[in-house]
Amino acid sequence: MGELEVKGREIGRRAIGERINQMRVMDKSGDTRIIWDPDNEDEVAQARKTFDDLRSKRFVAFRVGEGGRKGEQIRAFDPEAEKLILAPPMAGG
Numbered sequence: 001m002g003e004l005e006v007k008g009r010e011i012g013r014r015a016i017g018e019r020i021n022q023m024r025v026m027d028k029s030g031d032t033r034i035i036w037d038p039d040n041e042d043e044v045a046q047a048r049k050t051f052d053d054l055r056s057k058r059f060v061a062f063r064v065g066e067g068g069r070k071g072e073q074i075r076a077f078d079p080e081a082e083k084l085i086l087a088p089p090m091a092g093g
Contacts, residue, residue: 023084024082
């Protein structure tokens with residue numbers, strides 16, 4: 001049977017039951033998950049910097065709807081969003 005390789009990394013960890021928000025970044029290295037506590041100014045600042053850096057590279061950002069429902073495209077970081085997904089720009093021609 002073949003082996004499954006999981007690419008990506010997780011940045012930050014939380015205690016069980018603690019409220020966390022997350023940003024998933026899809027790129028060449030796989031799937032990176034960045035988590036932050038919306039009440040922690042340092043974590044929010046770092047997540048915002050990552051978001052802004054990626055948006056400057058033309059990544060597209062989406063806020064995932066409650067319960068995993070279809071979300072909406074966003075242009076500014078929302079520290080209260082439970083889940084954000086950022087995807088690289090699509091090549092077209």
